Amino acid sequence: MDEPIETAGALRDLVEVDRLLHEPARLVIAAILYAVESADFLYLLRETGLTKGNLSSHLSKLEGAGYVEVEKTYQGKKPRTICRMTGQGRTAFAAYRDRLRSAADCLPD
Amino acid sequence: MSEQIDGIIRRTRGYWYSDGFVELFIGGLFALIGGMLFVQSRMLSGSILMVIFAVGVPLLIIGGSLLSKQVVHSLKERVTYPRTGYIAYEKKRETGQRRWFIPAFALLLALAYLGADLLTSDTQVDLSRFGVAFMVGVIGGASFAYVGYTVGVARFYALGALAAVLGVAVTVAGLGDVLGTAVVFIGLGAAQVISGALTLAIYLSRNRETTEEAD
Numbered sequence: 001m002d003e004p005i006e007t008a009g010a011l012r013d014l015v016e017v018d019r020l021l022h023e024p025a026r027l028v029i030a031a032i033l034y035a036v037e038s039a040d041f042l043y044l045l046r047e048t049g050l051t052k053g054n055l056s057s058h059l060s061k062l063e064g065a066g067y068v069e070v071e072k073t074y075q076g077k078k079p080r081t082i083c084r085m086t087g088q089g090r091t092a093f094a095a096y097r098d099r100l101r102s103a104a105d106c107l108p109d
Numbered sequence: 110m111s112e113q114i115d116g117i118i119r120r121t122r123g124y125w126y127s128d129g130f131v132e133l134f135i136g137g138l139f140a141l142i143g144g145m146l147f148v149q150s151r152m153l154s155g156s157i158l159m160v161i162f163a164v165g166v167p168l169l170i171i172g173g174s175l176l177s178k179q180v181v182h183s184l185k186e187r188v189t190y191p192r193t194g195y196i197a198y199e200k201k202r203e204t205g206q207r208r209w210f211i212p213a214f215a216l217l218l219a220l221a222y223l224g225a226d227l228l229t230s231d232t233q234v235d236l237s238r239f240g241v242a243f244m245v246g247v248i249g250g251a252s253f254a255y256v257g258y259t260v261g262v263a264r265f266y267a268l269g270a271l272a273a274v275l276g277v278a279v280t281v282a283g284l285g286d287v288l289g290t291a292v293v294f295i296g297l298g299a300a301q302v303i304s305g306a307l308t309l310a311i312y313l314s315r316n317r318e319t320t321e322e323a324d
Contacts, residue, residue: 031114035121036196042319043194047121075186080195100111 014103020065021096025050026058033068033085034093041081059083067092116261123260124196128189129308130181132268136301138173142166143294150288192316242289246276249297264304272297 021030028048032039045055062068067089071082085093125131149162250273257265275296279289 027114028117031117032121035118037199038197039121040190040195042190043124043196046193047117075190075195078191082195082197097111097114100114104111 014099017099018092018096020061020067021093023058025054026062029055029058029062029083030067030085030089030093033083034090038082038084041083044083062089065089065092119259119261121196122198123262124193125198126256126260126262126265127193127308128185128312129305130184130189131177132301132305132308134177134181134184134305135173136298136303136305138169138177138298139294139301140298141173142169143291143296143298145169146287146291146294150285150291188313191318192312240280240286240289242284242286242293243276243280245290245293246272246274246279249273249293250276264308268297268300268304271300 021027025048029044032044032047041052041055041059044050044059045052048055050058059068059070063070066086069084069086071084073080073082145162145166149159149166152159152162250269250271253265253269253272257263257269272293275293279292282289284292
């Protein structure tokens with residue numbers, strides 16, 4: 001009797017999932033930055049397949065929410081934009097992942 | 110979706126191995142250590158050269174390990190980062206995968222020992238001979254397999270299998286500790302250099318240098 005209630009609870013949790021992270025492009029960016037200490041703009045550009053403008057726009061949204069920090073530096077004479085996930089971003093991403101997992105575990109095969 | 114996220118994370122962690130530089134450097138180091146051990150196995154015990162080599166091999170291992178990250182990083186700075194981007198990795202944390210690694214490794218060691226026992230059951234081979242070469246092969250094999258699993262790089266499984274097979278084969282062949290270990294190191298070193306060179310060639314053919322433009 002308890003099982004359907006738990007299933008419903010886990011699925012209801014999905015409704016409250018972090019919508020900023022739920023957007024596919026931002027989710028990919030967040031997953032990459034979660035796995036590392038930092039990554040540059042070029043790496044994110046190649047891995048996401050986004051255009052420069054789109055990537056910048058998504059990074060700005062993540063930065064605005066306090067999930068990501070963006071720092072402009074130079075490697076020699078070449079510009080390098082370094083992106084890193086903040087502690088707040090890591091917590092939000094971990095919570096998002098947990099919610100997704102619990103919901104997926106509750107669904108029948 | 111959850112599996113896709115896991116895949117992205119694994120792929121990002123595997124980026125360190127995407128250009129083959131790690132295998133080229135570590136493989137070269139292994140081959141050098143193997144070469145030194147091979148020369149050592151041909152020397153008369155008690156000679157001055159023998160003493161120099163006996164001290165030189167551990168120094169080479171320690172020095173090579175300390176240098177590896179800096180050398181590989183500097184190569185990546187010139188070749189990899191301008192082509193496919195830069196990543197800085199976090200300091201290693203204790204994960205669930207690490208927790209089960211030791212029991213899994215112990216199981217692998219036991220299975221390798223049992224396998225060797227079966228292979229030698231009809232022969233006069235004495236299992237007490239199982240020493241450094243066997244351990245290097247099996248530990249090397251487990252380490253490659255572990256790296257392959259954590260970063261999702263399939264070629265490391267092949268290197269792991271080769272290491273374990275080399276360790277067992279050299280022990281069964283009864284080459285002795287020093288010569289046997291030399292053969293394992295040379296074999297593994299050569300395999301890594303080949304694997305690294307192929308990976309680098311493929312990487313370079315697929316990726317041209319680009320520069321990040323200011324947005």
